[in-house]
Amino acid sequence: GLATDQTDCVEAETELFESNFEKGSSGWEFSDDRAWSVVQDDGEKVLQGEGHEHAYAGDNWSQTVWRLKVKLIEGNAHLNFQSQGPNRYLVSFREDGTNVQRTDHSSNSNMGASSVRHNPGEWHVVEIGLKKDLFFVAVNGYLEITQTEPSPLPPGQIWLEVLDNSTVLFDEMRVCALDN
Secondary structure, eight states, X not given: OOOOSSSSOOTTEEEEEEXXXXXXXXXXXXXXGGGEEEEEETTEEEEEEESSEEEEEEEEEXXXXXXXXXXXXXXXXXXXXEEETTEEEEEEEETTEEEEEEEOSSOEEEEEEEOOOOOTTSEEEEEEEEEXXXXXEEETTEEEEEEEOSSOOOOEEEEEEEOTTOEEEEEEXXXXXXXX
């Protein structure tokens, strides 16, 4: 199914991008280098973002699934998918749930919400994908949001956005192309 509860690419997918921060943060562009750091968490190297800051990676990707681990220490994060110029799928990941907005140059539309709790201080496996005309968000193996997307946004990159008064950890990130 769409929810795999893992960060690896699965059968019938091709890995396009991988970042686990064991060798630093190459491949990422940061809005403020001082706000982002590679830190230790239970012996693993992970990316930490603090305050309202941004990290970008990737290329013009479409028909992909983005898998990553997210740990909310404090506050919230936006996981922006297929981002290019004004376009993005904004996945708001919070302790009290998930919300998705589709933004382009002319409009902003809500694509669904979930009130499934994401406990702070715990790692959550998040999967965000666009498969043909289906957009989905899964957390910890549970499909939280699905939405038909007949005219998907153009290809774009991934963008981590940590919000004000927030500290969030990220790890084990992959973007996988969905083979037809």
